[in-house]
Amino acid sequence: MSHDRIFATARQAGTIMVTLLGLLILTFCIGRLMPVDPVRAIVGEEADRATYELVAERLGVNLPLHTQFIRYVGDVVRGDFGVSIRTGQPVISDIAHVMPATIELATFAILCGAGFGIPLGIFAAINRNRPADHIIRFLTLIGHSMPIFWTGMIGLIIFYAMLGLVGGGGRISDYYIGLVPETTGFMLIDAAIAGDWEVFGDALNHLILPASILGYSSMAYITRMTRSFMLDQLGQEYVTTARVKGLSKGRTIWHHAFANIRVQLVTIVALAYGSLLEGAVLIETVFSWPGFGQYITNNMLIGDMNAVMTCVLLVGVIFIALNLLSDALYKIFDPRTR
Amino acid sequence: MAPGHLEMSNLVLTERRNGPVVMAARRFAAVIGELLANPTAAFGVIVVAILLLTALLAPVLASHDPNVVDLGNALGRPSSLHWFGTDELGRDVYSRLVYGSRISLTFIFIVSIIVGPVGLLVGTTAGYFGGWCDTVMMRITDIFLSFPSLILALAFVAALGAGLENAIIAIALTAWPPIARLARAETLTFRGADYIAASRMQGASPLRIIVKSIMPMCLPSVLVRITLSMATVILTAAGLGFLGLGAQPPLPEWGAMMATGRRYMLDNWWLVAFPGGAILLVSLAFNLLGDGLRDVLDPKQK
Numbered sequence: 001m002s003h004d005r006i007f008a009t010a011r012q013a014g015t016i017m018v019t020l021l022g023l024l025i026l027t028f029c030i031g032r033l034m035p036v037d038p039v040r041a042i043v044g045e046e047a048d049r050a051t052y053e054l055v056a057e058r059l060g061v062n063l064p065l066h067t068q069f070i071r072y073v074g075d076v077v078r079g080d081f082g083v084s085i086r087t088g089q090p091v092i093s094d095i096a097h098v099m100p101a102t103i104e105l106a107t108f109a110i111l112c113g114a115g116f117g118i119p120l121g122i123f124a125a126i127n128r129n130r131p132a133d134h135i136i137r138f139l140t141l142i143g144h145s146m147p148i149f150w151t152g153m154i155g156l157i158i159f160y161a162m163l164g165l166v167g168g169g170g171r172i173s174d175y176y177i178g179l180v181p182e183t184t185g186f187m188l189i190d191a192a193i194a195g196d197w198e199v200f201g202d203a204l205n206h207l208i209l210p211a212s213i214l215g216y217s218s219m220a221y222i223t224r225m226t227r228s229f230m231l232d233q234l235g236q237e238y239v240t241t242a243r244v245k246g247l248s249k250g251r252t253i254w255h256h257a258f259a260n261i262r263v264q265l266v267t268i269v270a271l272a273y274g275s276l277l278e279g280a281v282l283i284e285t286v287f288s289w290p291g292f293g294q295y296i297t298n299n300m301l302i303g304d305m306n307a308v309m310t311c312v313l314l315v316g317v318i319f320i321a322l323n324l325l326s327d328a329l330y331k332i333f334d335p336r337t338r
Numbered sequence: 339m340a341p342g343h344l345e346m347s348n349l350v351l352t353e354r355r356n357g358p359v360v361m362a363a364r365r366f367a368a369v370i371g372e373l374l375a376n377p378t379a380a381f382g383v384i385v386v387a388i389l390l391l392t393a394l395l396a397p398v399l400a401s402h403d404p405n406v407v408d409l410g411n412a413l414g415r416p417s418s419l420h421w422f423g424t425d426e427l428g429r430d431v432y433s434r435l436v437y438g439s440r441i442s443l444t445f446i447f448i449v450s451i452i453v454g455p456v457g458l459l460v461g462t463t464a465g466y467f468g469g470w471c472d473t474v475m476m477r478i479t480d481i482f483l484s485f486p487s488l489i490l491a492l493a494f495v496a497a498l499g500a501g502l503e504n505a506i507i508a509i510a511l512t513a514w515p516p517i518a519r520l521a522r523a524e525t526l527t528f529r530g531a532d533y534i535a536a537s538r539m540q541g542a543s544p545l546r547i548i549v550k551s552i553m554p555m556c557l558p559s560v561l562v563r564i565t566l567s568m569a570t571v572i573l574t575a576a577g578l579g580f581l582g583l584g585a586q587p588p589l590p591e592w593g594a595m596m597a598t599g600r601r602y603m604l605d606n607w608w609l610v611a612f613p614g615g616a617i618l619l620v621s622l623a624f625n626l627l628g629d630g631l632r633d634v635l636d637p638k639q640k
Contacts, residue, residue, distance in 0.1 A: 015477075022481040033497035145622040147573055149580050150596065150614025153603055157611075161604040278486035282577055286600070296489070297581050300496035312485075312493045319484040 016324070023316040024076065028069050031309040038305050042085065076313070082306035086299060091310045094295065100185030101171060102284070102291035105211055106276040112215025113222050114269050121226025125234060126253065136223060143220025148279050151213050152286035159209055167206035169288035176202050210287045214279050218272040225268045226261070233257040263333040267326035274322045277315060372634045379630020385623030392439045402430035404437040404590050413606050423608035425599065431608060434590035435616055441591045442620060445506060445575045450564050452510040453517055458560055460514070461521025462552050466529060466544065476522065482515040488574050495583045505584040509574050513567055520563050524556040558635035566628035569621040576617045592617050
């Protein structure tokens with residue numbers, strides 16, 4: 001490894017450290033600014049002065065801010081994110097408990113989003129400025145502009161209340177709750193392990209609507225990006241050369257143009273997967289889906305400080321990791337960026 | 339004398355004669371004219387104009403008082419008397435939507451007058467000075483950018499407390515970084531230009547160069563970007579209202595209306611369909627307007 005490489009790696013590591021530190025400062029500020037008194041939240045309204053002081057001392061809220069911040073960083077580094085005031089459980093185990101529901105939802109959504117988005121984007125690029133392109137662009141524009149919670153509610157009104165095609169809110173119907181032992185936390189996998197296909201079908205029936213609505217919004221993004229990447233490639237001279245050499249249109253697009261945008265597509269899909277966290281916050285509220293999004297909103301509404309700080313930190317870390325991943329992918333697969 | 343030159347000097351002459359205000363108005367009219375020539379952008383312009391007029395003329399346009407409770411008339415279907423039906427307290431949904439446009443416009447107006455200058459200042463300063471100043475500012479921007487805007491806004495609202503004013507502050511805090519990034523990128527392309535070097539050699543201070551020579555060059559793309567981000571602002575504001583962390587009931591904010599309507603929606607679709615439709619329409623309009631503006635003001639981005 002040359003000196004330049006070592007220097008570049010050290011620089012990269014330094015940047016990541018600084019970003020993480022900034023993130024910690026941000027979450028710390030959010031936590032300290034919150035209008036909830038963390039001591040009162042633990043001891044209750046009727047506690048006497050002595051108890052209050054005792055708890056305040058144990059929490060360290062009387063210490064100067066910078067000392068508190070150092071304590072906070074130390075706790076985070078040791079993996080201690082505190083206890084949720086609302087549930088009385090360690091925040092991290094709460095999050096581990098709600099995460100599978102969100103991952104299940106987001107995975108289905110991204111499968112829809114990428115499964116439809118990439119072909120549509122390529123199709124639109126090939127048929128640039130023809131009616132098909134205009135229709136696809138209109139659909140993506142709507143997906144980009146719609147309030148997702150509205151689409152969710154309209155979906156529930158039409159497909160659940162009027163047509164009765166899908167399940168309503170929640171992950172499964174009430175009468176199936178507790179029938180399948182919770183092994184992984186993923187409802188579909190749990191039901192499959194237990195071999196209970198009735199529950200599996202019911203869970204799928206509940207998943208399909210929120211996942212496809214969430215998927216529509218990421219499809220809009222993926223389609224738009226795929227289209228513009230593809231247009232970029234189709235305008236290059238090698239495409240003309242390949243066609244002049246007598247290569248069929250399909251082969252040119254598949255073997256040359258598409259091969260060149262694969263890395264970009266992986267990056268985009270990864271980012272879209274992360275962004276589903278944002279949509280999940282709203283869609284989970286509409287569908288009473290007991291996942292990360294609902295957890296974060298409920299804790300914000302009641303001002304559960306530790307839980308809010310940890311959730312915000314987690315989202316930040318996920319997005320920083322996704323951005324690093326996409327940078328790394330570019331460096332590995334695109335020799336020009338090295 | 340070349341014809342182009344003649345036109346230029348004519349322009350300068352008219353500017354002298356009519357003053358900058360008239361010229362600005364003319365330029366504005368020319369931009370609007372170009373926008374109206376493009377059908378999708380025209381749709382955007384018209385919807386935004388309707389939004390402005392609705393907010394301005396709300397008392398005239400509303401058929402009822404948006405806050406008058408009429409329990410005998412609760413959850414009424416859309417009819418000739420109540421065009422969009424009535425809500426669970428018997429309030430007229432159409433009139434509430436009309437008044438709600440004022441809240442949406444407040445969001446858009448305040449957020450853009452905070453975010454534009456802040457983003458422009460941070461971006462141009464970072465780009466012009468470079469070095470550690472650039473590194474520090476862009477690191478901060480990156481931390482903000484690494485969050486989805488709704489989640490960051492949620493976190494700020496949780497810190498500041500729920501409510502309309504805090505929601506506006508929270509959204510402004512999340513909306514400036516993309517603009518700063520853009521202004522920085524633009525500045526980097528102008529920084530080495532001859533006209534900047536010339537004004538530096540004439541002894542202009544960095545502040546003067548940034549404000550007089552760089553900012554005006556960044557303005558078109560920043561304007562386009564602000565217009566496009568207004569679509570997101572509308573969606574985030576409505577999302578916050580929907581989650582109960584933005585504008586609070588009984589304010590007729592569209593997101594908050596849907597949050598209360600949600601409880602009755604399965605039998606009373608109009609409670610959520612109309613406010614959501616209004617949000618979709620406005621957000622769509624800003625997206626189309628932004629795209630159209632880009633074609634007019636910033637052709638190199640096309």
